[in-house]
Amino acid sequence: MIAMDNARLIELVRSVAGTAEEVKNTTPLSLSIDASALILVCEQLHKNPETYFDMLTCVTGVDNGPEANTMEVIYQLYSIPFNHSLMLKVILPRENPEIESVTSIWKSADWLEREVFDMFGIVFKNHPDLRRILMPADWNGYPLRKDYKHEETYRGIKID
Amino acid sequence: MKETQYIFSPDNLVASEPNKFDASKLKSEEMIINLGPQHPSTHGVLRLEVLSDGEIIKDVVPHIGYLHRCFEKHAESLPFNQIIPFVDRMDYLAAMNSEHAYAMGVERMLGITNQIPKRVEYIRVLVAELNRIASHLIAVGTFGLDLGAFTPFFWIMRDREHILRLLEWASGARMLYNYIWVGGLFYDVPVGFEKRCREFITYFKPKVIELEQLLVDNKIFIDRTANIGVLPLNLAINSGATGPMLRGSGLRFDLRKVDGYSVYPELDFDIPIGEGKMGATGDCWDRTWVRVREIHESLHIMQQCIDKLEGEHKRTREFDPQALVPKKIRPQAQEIYVRAENPKGELGFYFRTDGKSDIPFRCKVRACSFVNLSILPELCKGVLIADLIAILGSIDIVLGEVDR
Numbered sequence: 001m002i003a004m005d006n007a008r009l010i011e012l013v014r015s016v017a018g019t020a021e022e023v024k025n026t027t028p029l030s031l032s033i034d035a036s037a038l039i040l041v042c043e044q045l046h047k048n049p050e051t052y053f054d055m056l057t058c059v060t061g062v063d064n065g066p067e068a069n070t071m072e073v074i075y076q077l078y079s080i081p082f083n084h085s086l087m088l089k090v091i092l093p094r095e096n097p098e099i100e101s102v103t104s105i106w107k108s109a110d111w112l113e114r115e116v117f118d119m120f121g122i123v124f125k126n127h128p129d130l131r132r133i134l135m136p137a138d139w140n141g142y143p144l145r146k147d148y149k150h151e152e153t154y155r156g157i158k159i160d
Numbered sequence: 161m162k163e164t165q166y167i168f169s170p171d172n173l174v175a176s177e178p179n180k181f182d183a184s185k186l187k188s189e190e191m192i193i194n195l196g197p198q199h200p201s202t203h204g205v206l207r208l209e210v211l212s213d214g215e216i217i218k219d220v221v222p223h224i225g226y227l228h229r230c231f232e233k234h235a236e237s238l239p240f241n242q243i244i245p246f247v248d249r250m251d252y253l254a255a256m257n258s259e260h261a262y263a264m265g266v267e268r269m270l271g272i273t274n275q276i277p278k279r280v281e282y283i284r285v286l287v288a289e290l291n292r293i294a295s296h297l298i299a300v301g302t303f304g305l306d307l308g309a310f311t312p313f314f315w316i317m318r319d320r321e322h323i324l325r326l327l328e329w330a331s332g333a334r335m336l337y338n339y340i341w342v343g344g345l346f347y348d349v350p351v352g353f354e355k356r357c358r359e360f361i362t363y364f365k366p367k368v369i370e371l372e373q374l375l376v377d378n379k380i381f382i383d384r385t386a387n388i389g390v391l392p393l394n395l396a397i398n399s400g401a402t403g404p405m406l407r408g409s410g411l412r413f414d415l416r417k418v419d420g421y422s423v424y425p426e427l428d429f430d431i432p433i434g435e436g437k438m439g440a441t442g443d444c445w446d447r448t449w450v451r452v453r454e455i456h457e458s459l460h461i462m463q464q465c466i467d468k469l470e471g472e473h474k475r476t477r478e479f480d481p482q483a484l485v486p487k488k489i490r491p492q493a494q495e496i497y498v499r500a501e502n503p504k505g506e507l508g509f510y511f512r513t514d515g516k517s518d519i520p521f522r523c524k525v526r527a528c529s530f531v532n533l534s535i536l537p538e539l540c541k542g543v544l545i546a547d548l549i550a551i552l553g554s555i556d557i558v559l560g561e562v563d564r
Contacts, residue, residue: 025494027268054397058497058526060510076497076508076526080397080411083418087497108400111534119232131180134225134563143233155172158165 009086012051016044023089030074030087038090039100045077045086046105053077053086056106059113061120065146069094073122075102092122101127119144180221181211189213193545197226201306201549204559206533208552210545217548220540222533227563235523240266240489241342243523248336250525251561253298256291256327257502259340260284264421265498265509266342269491272484279473280344280481281423286357286465287327287339287349289458293364294323295503296451296458299404299556303448304375306553307384312375319367322360329353342489345481354466361459361466368455376445376452385448386439389539389551393442399538400531403505404454405555408434408447415501427464429457444554451556454503490518504528504556525564529557 006029013020017037023030033041045053058076075088090099101124103109113124114133121142124130132139141148151159181192193210196202205226211219231250235243247262248255263284267273301316324334330349331339339346375381391401396409406413414431416424432453434446469475493515499508505528512522532555539551 023495025492027494027496027498030495055400057400057402057499057506057531058508058510058524060522060524062512062522074495074510076510080413085497087495106400107395107398107538108531108534110399111530112400115530129180132225134228134230136225143230144236153167156167156169158167 009051009084012044012048013041017041023087026087028085028087030089032089032091035090035092035099038088039102039105041088042075042102042105045088051079051084052081053079053084055080056102056108056112059109059116061116061122061144063094063120063145066094071097071120071122073099073116097122098125099123100125101130103127118142121145179209181209181219186211190218195548197223202552203302203557204562206557206559206562208536208548210548212545215544215546217540217543217545220537220548222536224530224533224559224562227559229564231525231564232523235520237519239518240491240520241485243520244341245336245338248338249560250527250564251295251502251504251507251529251558252335253558254291254295254503255335255337256288256340257295257500258507259337260288260422261498261500261502261507262509263340263342264500265496265511266489266491268498269494269496269511269513270342270486270489272343272486275484276343277473277479277481277484278423279469279475279479280484282465282468282473283345283349283481284340285423285427286462286469287330287337289461289465290323290327290357292503293455293458294320296455297323299451299503300371300375300448303550303553303556304381306549307381309375309378309381312371315367315371315374319364322363326353326356326360329356341482341485343482343484343486348475348479348481349469351475354470357462357466361463365459368452368459372452376449382438382445384546384550385444385554387443388439388543388547389444389554390440391442391535391539395538396442396535399535401505401535402528402531403502404447404450405505405532405535407431408450409442410434410436410446415499415506419499421500427461429461432457444550447554447556488518491515499526502528504558504561505532527561527564529555529559529561530564533557533562 013031017033021032023032045051055078057078060074062072064070071092073090077086116122118132118134195208197205197207207223209221247258251258297316297320301313304312328334331337391409393409396406410433412431412433432450434441438445491513495512497510499506508526510524511520514521540548
């Protein structure tokens, strides 16, 4: 078995997702796909013996700010047998961002997605236990959004 | 005049962190036990909500965030070089390793990775390996402490002190160094540092063997850890375990070899893996054993670094470790994911820069302790409460990194 090169990887993702745009200036290769195709693409990448991305190392959210009015969820995939990395990117609207959870494919997505939910308010559908993880359950707002306003007090305690 | 820090209201006394389990919905034999957040065996401020049937654990829910400082929010308002002290405060037991990973990431964005002088790289690896030993010592020692072995803890603290003093000599701080800078180092190592490192290795080698004999090969220790908390390899990979957790389950996977960053390709070292010597592969004993073996390997790496630092890349009058440190760090607009092998696993940094400012647009940390801790509920189904402590200790978490 030989690892796929980037061109074939893009082709494979395109054949599943319909469209897959290559993002410029990224390390490793980054592909932007449609939110609705995420689960299909991930399942394919995970199971296909030529790609075999068996590890989901990181899930990140990025808020592009109120001007761009978009948010992104970025998945870092890694294949141990092929030593190959891929950055999958999904762009979401800023109002009520929702995306399918990938916990059914990779267990590591559980806490990583909870953190993204906690920090950005992106809802992961079909997540087994979507609660805030780092912030208190009654905290207002999502701290890593670009338009987040700092709280003055929390339960009567002044925040400086 | 001092302002009032706290305004009282009865609402403030309501628990802000509700429990996952509802006491009114439990079956008659079940009960909820809260472990932590202030409990020595949780290794920091970690709260474990345990649903148990007598001594048998049915489910564990870790509650984290007590040490949350939102590093990522801070990083979005600081220039790249000023983030380094914050990086130290994540995994405060292995700050050098975290700094190394961070500096490497920013250098890769600037495209100066290949220009870093070899002497700088060897010093980086030397201090990082020293810190790796210190971190593993704490992991092994406190694990023994969790299981009731008191003496090894004093031994490791004694030996760790030598490492901390060496690093203090080099950087001026005992634990939070700010020593490895983007593009270089804070300062060259002090005169005589290499010799003292050599002395330390000579002193320390028999001590590790002693520690191994006292703790890891001890019958009581083996009885408490063998076949406990077995993490099968496929589960380990699927749930994102890295570092000694993954190697304990039997996969020879070390980013120092796989990615070959810094000068690691020029150094000779082995990757120890769990072989199931005392029970099933991937149990608590295997993870501890991997850590002890890694201490030996780190000593071996240090030896080679010192040889290079005294020979091929020795100190010269002209050598300036800050020569390549950029005055202004403004990488081009890009996205990058960088990873490095920390003592606890894969530490990853995701950066997004816009090319117009000196601060990152987004800086995300993939913390190894965070992901490794998320496997705990999986490992603890159906074990005894005493074994939960053993499993938690064998994961080796630092809450500063879990919560960031």
